[in-house]
Amino acid sequence: MGLTHTLIDVRPLRTSPVFRRLLIGRTASVLGTMMTMVAVMYQVWQSTHSTVWTGAVGLAQALPLIAFGLFAGSLVDRGDRRRLYLASTAGQAACSALLAVQALAGHPPVPVVLALVAAQSAFGAVGGPAAGTFVPRLLAKDQVAAGLALNQIFFQAMLLAGPALGGLVLGWGGVSVCYLVDAVSFGFSFYAAFGLPPLPPEGEQSRAGLRGVLDGLAFLAGHRVVRGALITDLAATVLSMPMSLFPLINAERFGDDPRTLGLFLSALAVGGIAASALSGSLTRLTHPGPVMLCGAAVWGIALALFGLTTNPWAGLGLLVLAGAGDTVSVISRSTIVQTRTPDALLGRVTAAEQIVGQAGPNLGSLRGGLVAGWTSGTTALVSGGLLCVLAVVAVGASTAELRSAKDTDSEPAGAPAAEPPGAPATG
Structure with a gap:
């Protein structure tokens, strides 16, 4: 009994097939994203041999989240979160597909690569808050923490496996294959969320x-x-x-x-x-x-x-x-x-x-x-x-x-x- 209560609580996987499918889909998506980040860094470095440009990759990811994040959160609190997540996932997959196209086309300017990374991050600025509303709606309150722990362990595992797998795929098939794998991984995430019921905000809309x-x-x-x-x-x-x-x-x-x-x-x-x-x-x-x-x-x-x-x-x-x-x-x-x-x-x-x-x-x-x-x-x-x-x-x-x-x-x-008066x- 003691060991059972010490190990990670897997009740959400047993009690909620929807949560289980969503976790698997998002895990596949995180794996693909980690592979893409390795490919982007490699492509930018090979094109420029400049740490300034490789540092700009992180900036391209961060700026859209900072600039649009709160407005994206307000949008999520006004509409069907499931639909917004599906649209965001489709947009991220399209960006990965375009990254593969530009890699196959030759050696495009680095700003084009960074623009696609920024566009993908902008879609993620909507998808992240939408996905963040799912767990409390899919699980009983006493299982929310367990569901978040399961999300965390799968995310950490992909942080370890993703870059290593990305390096192997990069050496075998090049950057375009990494981008294509990422695009396919978003398909798993899309399929997992497609089975969710409509999830409009409960209460007054934003x-x-x-x-x-x-x-x-x-x-x-x-x-x-x-x-x-x-x-x-x-x-x-x-x-x-x-x-x-x-x-x-x-x-x-x-x-x-x-x-x-x-x-x-x-x-x-x-x-x-x-x-x-x-x-x-x-x-x-x-x-x-x-x-x-x-x-x-x-x-x-x-x-x-x-x-x-x-x-x-x-x-x-x-x-x-x-x-x-x-x-x-x-x-x-x-x-x-x-x-x-x-x-x-x-x-x-x-x-x-x-x-x-x-x-x-x-x-x-x-x-x-x-x-x-x-x-x-x-x-x-x-x-x-x-x-x-x-x-x-x-x-x-x-x-x-x-x-x-x-x-x-x-x-x-x-x-x-x-809450302060007034x-x-x-x-």
């Missing part, structure tokens, strides 16, 4: 344009629990994202061995998969707030200690621990967002969560690089980890609802906690 966006922001400003969850995630990513520092740390301490660098990059994902696989006891808890805060604190502490270690095996162990803490925090944060946000606002709040997840790591990499340039890799890692822990402590100290199982569990969904009505 107002059009900027007014709907402002309503969503007013909810985030007034709902202390959801706001605290997103601030915790932003603190963990902006203050302590370590990836940009790995090459420097590897060169300073571990002989610049590329094998060590590769293990550093994989260790975080390994920790995430392990934490997801052993998440059963956590996802059955009714108080995700304290779990989220502890997971984020473990992330920061482990990275600060990694900044001090000189033993590669100890460093790998700390990165595995950091990845586990991050995954626990992500699952708990998503559970808070999914269960504490009224359905009529869930598209906009999920869009904000997606923007934080996309922009936060990029800003964190920039912060780490700047601090390391001014000081050292050790200072950047240690200071970032400690700042993350301080931010988590501040969020927990200022948000009693996140520390209390009773408040987080019993607060009526849709009623902002401690705040505009939310959807």
